[in-house]
Amino acid sequence: MHKYIFRRLLLLxxxxxxxxxxxxxxxxxxxxxxxxxxxxxxxxxxxxEQLRAExxxxxxxxxxxxxxxxxxxxxxxxxxxTTKREVFSEIFARFPNTLILAAVxxxxxxxxxxxxxxxxxxRQYSLIDSISMIGxxxxxxxxxxxxGLMLILVxxxxxxxxxxxxxESAKSIILPAITLGxxxxxxxxxxTRSSMLEVIRQDYIRTARAKGxxxxxxxxxxxxxxxxxxxxxxxxxxxxxxxxGAVLTETVFSWPGVGRLLVEAIRQKDTPTVLASVVFMxxxxxxxxxxxxxxxAYVDPRIKSQYSx
Amino acid sequence: MSKKELLKIExxxxxxxxxxxxxxxxNGIDIKLNKGETLGLVGETGAGKTTTALGIMRLIPNxxxxxxxxxxxxxxxxxxxxxxxxxxMIRGNKISMIFxxxxxxxxxxxxxxEQIAEVIEIHQDLNKxxxxxxxxxxxxxxxxxxxxxxxxxxxxxxxxxxxxxxAISLACNPQxxxxxxxxxxxxxxxxxxVLDLMNNLKEEFNTAMILITHDLGVVxxxxxxxxxxxxxxxxxxxSLKQLFENPRHPYTLGLFGSIPNLDEEVDRLKPITGxxxxxxxxxxxxKFHPRCPYGTDICAKQEPKAIEIEDGHKVKCLIYEGxxxxxxxx
Numbered sequence: 080m081h082k083y084i085f086r087r088l089l090l091l092x093x094x095x096x097x098x099x100x101x102x103x104x105x106x107x108x109x110x111x112x113x114x115x116x117x118x119x120x121x122x123x124x125x126x127x128e129q130l131r132a133e134x135x136x137x138x139x140x141x142x143x144x145x146x147x148x149x150x151x152x153x154x155x156x157x158x159x160x161t162t163k164r165e166v167f168s169e170i171f172a173r174f175p176n177t178l179i180l181a182a183v184x185x186x187x188x189x190x191x192x193x194x195x196x197x198x199x200x201x202r203q204y205s206l207i208d209s210i211s212m213i214g215x216x217x218x219x220x221x222x223x224x225x226x227g228l229m230l231i232l233v234x235x236x237x238x239x240x241x242x243x244x245x246x247e248s249a250k251s252i253i254l255p256a257i258t259l260g261x262x263x264x265x266x267x268x269x270x271t272r273s274s275m276l277e278v279i280r281q282d283y284i285r286t287a288r289a290k291g292x293x294x295x296x297x298x299x300x301x302x303x304x305x306x307x308x309x310x311x312x313x314x315x316x317x318x319x320x321x322x323x324g325a326v327l328t329e330t331v332f333s334w335p336g337v338g339r340l341l342v343e344a345i346r347q348k349d350t351p352t353v354l355a356s357v358v359f360m361x362x363x364x365x366x367x368x369x370x371x372x373x374x375x376a377y378v379d380p381r382i383k384s385q386y387s388x
Numbered sequence: 389m390s391k392k393e394l395l396k397i398e399x400x401x402x403x404x405x406x407x408x409x410x411x412x413x414x415n416g417i418d419i420k421l422n423k424g425e426t427l428g429l430v431g432e433t434g435a436g437k438t439t440t441a442l443g444i445m446r447l448i449p450n451x452x453x454x455x456x457x458x459x460x461x462x463x464x465x466x467x468x469x470x471x472x473x474x475x476x477m478i479r480g481n482k483i484s485m486i487f488x489x490x491x492x493x494x495x496x497x498x499x500x501x502e503q504i505a506e507v508i509e510i511h512q513d514l515n516k517x518x519x520x521x522x523x524x525x526x527x528x529x530x531x532x533x534x535x536x537x538x539x540x541x542x543x544x545x546x547x548x549x550x551x552x553x554x555a556i557s558l559a560c561n562p563q564x565x566x567x568x569x570x571x572x573x574x575x576x577x578x579x580x581x582v583l584d585l586m587n588n589l590k591e592e593f594n595t596a597m598i599l600i601t602h603d604l605g606v607v608x609x610x611x612x613x614x615x616x617x618x619x620x621x622x623x624x625x626x627s628l629k630q631l632f633e634n635p636r637h638p639y640t641l642g643l644f645g646s647i648p649n650l651d652e653e654v655d656r657l658k659p660i661t662g663x664x665x666x667x668x669x670x671x672x673x674x675k676f677h678p679r680c681p682y683g684t685d686i687c688a689k690q691e692p693k694a695i696e697i698e699d700g701h702k703v704k705c706l707i708y709e710g711x712x713x714x715x716x717x718x
């Protein structure tokens with residue numbers, strides 16, 4: 080098991096190299112000169128030229144990339160072009176906001192998705208199943224910026240119950256978390272339902288019934304643990320994705336999170352911030368995936384025995 | 389052996405009602421079984437054997453399955469008319485079942501100990517530790533070291549999994565054990581071991597058994613009585629001796645005929661011609677008539693009744709009603 084985790088962590092290195100290389104390339108070849116942007120439109124060309132040389136922007140692309148990697152290994156991701164602050168301290172200042180939003184969003188999604196999925200599966204083709212499947216379809220297909228705006232319209236502007244922007248109090252989380260949770264809840268519902276439907280037809284479920292196990296226990300004990308395995312994957316992916324900053328939702332709600340930081344940095348061609356954010360996101364995403372894989376081992380003994388091989 | 393009647397099935401019919409048509413899986417069968425007796429239920433795939441077994445357990449998946457008519461009396465109680473909760477207390481306790489495929493019959497995320505202990509906890513007044521201890525005893529009984537009680541099904545071979553399934557089904561000393569092709573998925577050596585094991589345990593606990601199989605060799609080793617099923621009907625029912633020495637239904641004869649003889653040089657097997665009929669569209673009259681070498685016009689029109697040709701030997705064929713003139717020979 081430890082070996083497995085170690086191997087997975089090693090695999091992170093090529094992933095990060097690949098991700099940074101792609102992002103670095105894109106940033107280098109998009110129009111716009113960071114030096115010009117930093118000094119402003121009216122700055123004299125000589126000053127811009129001088130700053131470019133100072134920042135090493137005149138070096139060949141590959142040299143710039145290798146320099147970035149070399150510094151990154153030492154833990155130095157540079158300073159933001161716009162705020163002049165260390166990019167990582169900036170990311171870390173915002174990450175808790177993203178984390179808490181993602182956690183609440185996923186918690187809402189799981190709390191709705193798994194029970195509704197189970198009920199739907201055990202009452203397949205019933206009215207309640209149809210209603211929840213229509214709900215799930217709506218949840219998946221609704222663009223979340225639209226949902227966010229509608230929620231603001233009703234609960235902030237109309238009823239005035241909840242704040243619509245920023246992160247001042249616990250109340251501020253409610254609307255963005257619902258916005259994020261809805262889509263995830265829909266996906267989790269559908270996954271739980273289909274996984275449950277498959278498991279409930281398995282021979283070992285029949286064995287359990289033949290033992291005289293009550294229907295409630297058949298579902299909650301025998302079927303659920305088996306059905307949860309693919310659901311865990313989906314929950315993990317959703318969580319990882321939300322941790323990367325739900326860009327649209329953070330923008331709609333002016334949420335001070337990592338996603339919005341990245342969008343602003345891209346707009347301002349703030350390469351160090353973009354790169355650092357991407358490295359950070361790729362790492363968290365990989366960690367969540369690793370966590371999911373470890374969680375599998377606790378749910379499914381067959382997977383556990385594979386890891387130890 | 390006590391001659392007390394344990395199970396009496398009368399006129400049981402089970403259909404699967406689907407959009408593509410109604411599958412008439414079981415059509416009016418009668419079974420009688422005394423305590424401690426073993427009945428072999430023999431037939432081709434799709435003859436309705438498993439459906440009959442699931443019917444007795446009241447585990448027919450509904451929808452689409454439905455018990456259309458009939459009576460299943462167990463220890464004098466009509467199983468089709470008791471509440472689900474009462475039936476649940478019979479399942480795994482007084483009637484238990486061994487399923488066909490041991491590879492998929494055990495829950496992959498529970499230890500075998502938990503799975504055996506569960507049935508004990510449900511039906512016996514024991515706490516968790518005591519049930520676990522009993523589970524260990526059951527494992528030993530079926531020839532698996534008790535030390536493996538905390539192992540998961542994937543750590544066992546197919547034969548050992550089937551032993552675990554047997555341990556589960558015998559854990560509460562059932563009155564009736566239904567074994568649905570318990571050896572089909574196993575290789576021949578393991579088959580013999582499992583059959584021996586079941587035979588021993590059956591004698592030890594005086595358990596009655598319904599053994600579902602399509603293997604007449606297995607029947608001859610284990611059973612006291614045999615019922616031959618075809619297209620959801622029992623076409624011939626007799627004691628083991630009667631059936632093997634004096635088979636009378638053309639279908640039974642066809643089954644025996646299809647077994648190659650060890651004393652002769654055989655180039656080709658002699659199968660029964662034709663295929664099992666489509667269960668959504670069964671032939672009229674005698675369901676076997678399209679494949680029967682003795683079939684005549686009347687067979688297509690008149691449904692045969694079960695005729696008792698000797699004590700305890702019933703055959704469902706118009707020959708024995710005197711309506712078809714033929715000499716049935718091996």
